[in-house]
Amino acid sequence: MNALSHPLIAIMGTTGVGKSQLAVELALRLSASLRRTAKVINADAMQTFSGMDVITNKISVEEMRGVPHYLIGCKQPGVEYKIAQWIPDALGVIQSIHAEGGIPIVVGGTSYWMQHLLLHSKLPSLEVEARPNPQESPQMSAVLQAAVSTLPKESLDLWENLPPTAPADDHESSLRLHTLLMALDPPMAQRWHWKDVRKLLRSLWVIKDSGRLATDVFASQEEEGAPQPRFPSIVFWLYSRPEKLEPRLDTRVDQMLKNGLLSEVMSMREIAAKISSEDGRDVQALYTHGIFQSIGFKEFDAYLSSPERTQTLFDEGVAATKLATKRYAKTQIMWMEGKMMPAVLAAKAMSGPIDVFVLDATDLERWNEAVKDVAVDLSMKFMRGEPLPEPRSLSTVADELLAPLKPADSPLAILARERKRICPICSDLCKQPMMYVEGREWEEHVRSKKHRGRKLYKERRDDPNYIGNIKKREREEAEAKARAEAEEASESGSEGQLHEAELGEMFGNR
Numbered sequence: 001m002n003a004l005s006h007p008l009i010a011i012m013g014t015t016g017v018g019k020s021q022l023a024v025e026l027a028l029r030l031s032a033s034l035r036r037t038a039k040v041i042n043a044d045a046m047q048t049f050s051g052m053d054v055i056t057n058k059i060s061v062e063e064m065r066g067v068p069h070y071l072i073g074c075k076q077p078g079v080e081y082k083i084a085q086w087i088p089d090a091l092g093v094i095q096s097i098h099a100e101g102g103i104p105i106v107v108g109g110t111s112y113w114m115q116h117l118l119l120h121s122k123l124p125s126l127e128v129e130a131r132p133n134p135q136e137s138p139q140m141s142a143v144l145q146a147a148v149s150t151l152p153k154e155s156l157d158l159w160e161n162l163p164p165t166a167p168a169d170d171h172e173s174s175l176r177l178h179t180l181l182m183a184l185d186p187p188m189a190q191r192w193h194w195k196d197v198r199k200l201l202r203s204l205w206v207i208k209d210s211g212r213l214a215t216d217v218f219a220s221q222e223e224e225g226a227p228q229p230r231f232p233s234i235v236f237w238l239y240s241r242p243e244k245l246e247p248r249l250d251t252r253v254d255q256m257l258k259n260g261l262l263s264e265v266m267s268m269r270e271i272a273a274k275i276s277s278e279d280g281r282d283v284q285a286l287y288t289h290g291i292f293q294s295i296g297f298k299e300f301d302a303y304l305s306s307p308e309r310t311q312t313l314f315d316e317g318v319a320a321t322k323l324a325t326k327r328y329a330k331t332q333i334m335w336m337e338g339k340m341m342p343a344v345l346a347a348k349a350m351s352g353p354i355d356v357f358v359l360d361a362t363d364l365e366r367w368n369e370a371v372k373d374v375a376v377d378l379s380m381k382f383m384r385g386e387p388l389p390e391p392r393s394l395s396t397v398a399d400e401l402l403a404p405l406k407p408a409d410s411p412l413a414i415l416a417r418e419r420k421r422i423c424p425i426c427s428d429l430c431k432q433p434m435m436y437v438e439g440r441e442w443e444e445h446v447r448s449k450k451h452r453g454r455k456l457y458k459e460r461r462d463d464p465n466y467i468g469n470i471k472k473r474e475r476e477e478a479e480a481k482a483r484a485e486a487e488e489a490s491e492s493g494s495e496g497q498l499h500e501a502e503l504g505e506m507f508g509n510r
């Protein structure tokens with residue numbers, strides 16, 4: 001077995017499971033045993049900002065115990081640090097650690113970043129960033145050029161002046177976007193409801209930014225197969241059962257308040273106000289970017305904005321912070337189960353050198369045995385190129401979590417999923433596209449009273465031999481006849497009047 005020359009160790013999971021601590025423990029143990037310096041790279045979006053250590057849950061210098069940490073506290077609060085910048089930065093650090101024979105350990109809770117670092121990424125934003133002149137429009141593919149050339153004028157205008165954002169509930173522009181996407185890339189258009197303006201616009205922008213139809217991109221991705229790991233990787237997913245994790249997260253919020261959360265929030269508000277006065281951006285709009293997305297910031301907005309700052313408002317802020325923390329933990333787990341693991345399993349199905357091990361961090365009293373020791377043991381085996389155990393065999397929690405997960409579908413299979421059909425009958429009568437998901441929803445629609453009623457109505461309306469239509473025609477004909485007769489009569493009447501007036505004129509006033 002050969003020792004790995006370009007390994008990557010990753011540590012993921014929610015807040016409150018000991019990720020940062022494990023990174024340091026592993027770095028110290030691996031450096032000591034293998035005589036290769038292990039260094040830590042941060043993959044938590046909020047921790048990339050400098051200062052604000054409490055709200056971002058940053059590891060302290062003492063806790064780092066001399067292990068070098070990268071991409072932590074490296075950006076000024078107020079700037080934005082996006083995945084398209086972070087990935088090349090992280091790859092740069094990994095490369096330099098590899099170059100000196102070291103071991104990079106990536107740790108963090110921003111699962112989205114981590115996934116695109118571990119596996120080769122097809123993110124359109126990264127591809128745009130990688131172009132020599134990202135500002136310039138890309139060369140359009142022949143297929144796209146052909147599709148654009150057949151657009152009717154209204155759609156062509158919209159394509160050439162694609163709005164960056166679209167207002168919600170503007171059905172007219174939403175319908176126009178749907179018509180445009182349907183003309184350019186029907187399989188993509190069929191995925192979205194015509195009212196889903198955000199997704200329609202995003203698909204159109206992907207086409208515009210890449211110069212290729214989404215269908216094309218997916219087809220070539222399909223040929224390339226599932227995204228493969230950038231490096232031979234071992235991933236530790238630290239997991240705690242929710243019933244134990246949630247009270248721990250509550251306690252953590254209380255601790256953060258004791259450690260000065262509010263004074264950090266106040267400094268952040270000052271920074272936001274300063275930026276806003278400098279570049280004129282709206283403060284509330286700023287709050288949705290960068291460090292201002294840290295949980296605990298906007299939750300205390302009502303309290304800090306109020307002149308009274310009542311206990312009630314404060315308590316509401318605390319409750320909202322606790323709720324948001326728990327919700328975030330849930331979405332992190334959902335990402336692992338729904339996105340990360342299916343992608344890893346798809347990579348593994350093609351012999352990609354990556355393994356994910358679930359470590360049970362439910363009981364913090366047993367953290368050393370259940371998390372640290374297992375991670376050290378597996379990492380050593382991984383680094384020495386020795387065979388690794390089956391991930392589900394590690395613990396009950398690992399088995400429960402991993403058993404139901406399946407490899408991700410291929411891009412074209414995803415494209416075909418949730419395809420919507422337009423019902424011509426209902427669309428005609430409702431004067432807007434009526435769309436239903438292929439399969440059960442469509443079958444149910446076709447069987448529904450509404451659809452059958454409309455179908456019958458339309459058939460009768462369009463059938464010249466339907467008795468109602470014959471009667472209607474007879475009635476209309478009779479009405480027309482009566483109207484003609486009445487007109488004739490009134491015309492002759494007016495003729496009569498005219499006649500009398502003429503006579504009056506002829507004979508003068510008598």
Ligand SMILES: [Zn+2]
Pocket residue numbers: 423424425426427434445446451454
């Ligand atoms: Zn219908």
